[in-house]
Amino acid sequence: MKKWGKVSLTLLVAIILVIASACGNKTNNNNSANSEASNNAAAEASTSPEASGNSELDALKGKKVALVMQFNTGTFSSQYVEGVKEQVEKFGGSVQVFASDNDLAKMSSNLDAAVNQGFDGILIDHGQAGALEQGIKKAQAKGIKVVVFDADVKIDGVPVLQQDNKSMAELTLEQLAKDAGGKGNIVKVWVAGFAPMERRQLAYKDFQAKYPDIKEIAAFGNANNPAMDTQAQMEAILKQYPNKGDITAVWAAWDEFAKGAARAIQQAGRTEIKVYGIDMSDEDLQMIQDKNSPWVASAAVDPKDIGRVQVRTLYKEFKGEPNDPILVLNAVYVSRDALPAEQVSTTQLSQYVDGWGSSTQNYEDWMKELEGSK
Template identity: 70%
Template sequence: MKSWGKSSVILLLAALLLVISACGQQKTGSGGTEQNNPAGSASQTNPQDGQASLKGKRIALIMQFNTGTFSSQYIEGVKDQAGKLGGEVQVFASDGDLAKMASNLDAAVNQGFDGILIDHGQAGALDAGVKKAVEQKIPVVVFDADIKVPGVTVLQQDDQKMAEMTLEQLAKDAGGKGTIVKVWVAGFAPMERRQIAYKAFLDKYPDIKEIAAFGNATNPALDTQTQMEAILRKYPNKGDITAVWASWDEFAKGATRAIQQAGRTEIKVYGIDMSDEDLQMIQDPASPWVASAAVDPKSIGRVQVRYLYQKFHGDKTEDIVVLSPSFVKREDLPKPPEKVNTAQLDKYVKGWGSSEQGNTEWLKQLEGSK
């Protein structure tokens, strides 16, 4: 009895060791072994599965302004990048009406869009809707608005740099002295940043004097043209006005048309932002608009979509992304009759249209897999 008991114990221990060993390993289809490790299993997931889950995203683009060629080219950039990644974009136009914009944002949240892009707007009107989207796990990426909601990425142009570029060129061309008209409007985050540079400019050049200032965001090009015509009547003599600094391309277009129609092309116009229409006006040797600082509007749209897809993917994104501007001068462009558009501008202006901000290797793979 005693000898038989020892043998049973040995056999029992051997069997127990075999069970433990089998639990520690898992046979694979190829005959190898794989550690029973949850993290290891996740790392073996087919990357194509993750890419597939990012396709077919419904994206809402909520816009405060939807007029002018800058806006149309920005929309092109958004739709182009989203389409390359397998997404679909619906534009909610607000016609400059903040209450309508807030309503559009609320509608996008209620309709269950996968992601939301916001173009301009103000925190007072949009914060509640943005917070509601975030609470419902809808990622949000904003362009040029003063939104400060945790989890939301805000893109902004380097507005102070753009203002500095144009104002320094104005001062150089004017020899550091003269009289200028400012076209600007308060109440918008990018405008407030541009105003900081403008104030510094007046302090730096005390012999440059502002003789008039105005600006209206409603029908901006037409309103600027009307108001500029009135200022030209008030200052009718050559030399009364040295230049116009326009803090938005819609303002620059209106001022340019008024000056041309009045035959006062000795007055030079310096603007901010760029579109195909703007470029044609700058390239025209008879136009008073001689320079503009800008970020390619199509690039803005593309970068904004990339950051939204990073959020879809679960990547950690920055709170604020600053977009670097380029400076476009007539003297750098080809002479007429040769014409150039923004798609060709990179041949003449360094850095134009080539932004890779927000791009990642997996995004490039997703784009290539479509």
């Protein structure tokens, strides 16, 4: 009995060890299989479109954009900046503004700073080719995308936006001629050295040839502190020509010029003189709607739209999509006669002026998705 008991006990222990070993192997195999399955599932999830999103659009998020401006004077410029910031932020990026106080040397330095600080893209507002081209080429060498507005820059791979400056000048000058009956004495407020001004001057020369009985009796313009300087100079001209009928109208090639001229004329009580301007902002619109103001009309592109379109053009560059070398922004004519008695803002202007605001130029379908996923 004792001998058999020992054998039985030994066999029992051995059987238990074999069973335990088999169970352990099965558990380990199951754990290993489960772990591998989990790893595979995670890998599949990370590469699936649902998990990863649109990698092309993801690459466009978080872009840092520099806006290098020749000047940021007046409400037109401030609304343009609002348009830039609004569109960049909708795309999930950020903007830093470099204002140059109408100093081309400072503008060139600001452009170099933007290049050296490693922005993803640079927007340029006005300026001259001589001050900009070297910096733009440095940006290109570093892979930084550049889009220019209203500067006479001609560099391969750099899109240039410009207002339809010739059309804007023609719209205002033709209305001036019509209102004046094709004859009279006018004052021109204009300044050289700016690409849009130079284009507007070409239309003005054509106007002079077309209407020889409309005589220019004075011409001036200063881009530094333009509204105040224009007001002071216009006051002096009004003293030089003190009689009603001496001056028929003022043609101002920039809204800041129109503001100054209109204020001088209104304060002098010479509201028989009409002012025709170019560009439009909320402040300009208030003046045009004022029935006591001599400023009766302006031709313009919505400044916020200019900023938005310039940003969209930049993001097409980021994505590697083609852009036209020159993109012309369509202008409209805004006259007091077309506006309601109650005060309106530029955001409401589309209700009264066909073609104003809400431009879809360079707005691609994928941009809607980018705006919705930031």
